[in-house]
């Protein structure tokens with residue numbers, strides 16, 4: 001136990017991500033969480049239904065799962081699943097948040113699923129001392145624009161806002177809460193006697209959308225939750241409790257973290273703006289942040305770089321292209337090889353990333369404007 005503690009160099013909970021997560025650490029995280037790697041057999045099985053694989057699956061950005069085989073068994077029997085994911089509105093949206101959402105949209109398109117998208121406007125209000133209820137409402141609106149801008153199907157996508165839909169959620173949340181003890185949430189989230197009681201209750205609200213569609217349809221419907229791996233602890237509790245209430249355990253598919261700009265292998269966070277690209281950043285802001293702050297795997301002089309080459313494995317600009325901004329496999333391979341051989345310089349790699357992000361954001365920001373008129377279509381009508 002002591003030995004394990006000393007060796008562990010990361011901490012991943014929904015409320016704190018610390019340390020550098022490289023491939024070896026993700027392996028250890030899978031063991032610690034008890035989640036399964038996505039293997040070739042599972043990829044082939046998904047491909048049978050989707051015809052092609054999203055690059056985030058092929059590249060291991062989505063790397064782990066719970067019960068995907070069960071979900072596909074049900075699907076193949078004609079028992080369709082719904083999708084569930086969410087965003088706690090505690091600030092503007094950054095590009096890391098978009099990783100699970102872009103993939104969720106792909107799943108919606110390929111499997112024709114309903115999507116339930118939760119905006120827990122209670123969660124971070126309770127967890128962050130300095131965040132007011134009014135600020136959370138403003139961010140809820142801003143974050144909804146980002147989700148809509150990604151192109152989800154308005155007929156099949158239902159936004160749930162915890163305070164607005166309290167009448168729908170609360171009767172189910174208390175059934176969940178009654179089955180969770182304080183010692184469980186202490187162990188899972190690291191709570192102490194000083195934690196406020198709203199935070200202690202919150203995880204029961206995050207469980208509800210995993211079975212709400214079953215409650216509404218009065219029959220059990222399988223659920224798949226795409227998420228960043230930090231959110232898994234909530235659903236460990238969910239999966240423990242739902243069978244006790246007569247519902248299926250949700251299946252889960254986990255993504256790695258898009259790192260912050262300054263350090264490879266961390267999680268992009270809302271607290272360091274220089275390390276983060278917001279969906280509302282201007283082209284100049286993007287350029288400035290990348291050129292100045294992106295952690296580089298290049299050598300310190302051009303001569304040395306030409307001779308020794310760069311290290312794409314630790315280069316944040318390369319990693320962001322690989323994770324998100326360069327879906328073309330041939331192009332990413334060429335960039336990898338050219339950078340590694342020294343043919344491509346660090347400045348050139350960063351300039352390419354700036355171009356890609358700015359093209360993406362130009363489109364996204366246009367869609368965000370259009371989304372303002374669509375919000376009403378997405379909010380679930382009770």
Ligand code: TYM
Pocket residue numbers: 014084085086087088089096097098099100118119120123206225226227228229230231255256257258259267268269
């Ligand atoms: P939140 O608002 O912190 O984050 C929203 C989603 O974005 C993922 N994420 C990231 N993924 C990749 N790289 C990053 N750097 C990165 N940063 C954040 C998160 O893992 C999450 O999937 N409690 C939740 C809100 C929620 C939720 C859900 C999330 C409610 N219901 C169901 C997933 C599924 C939260 O605070 O997420």
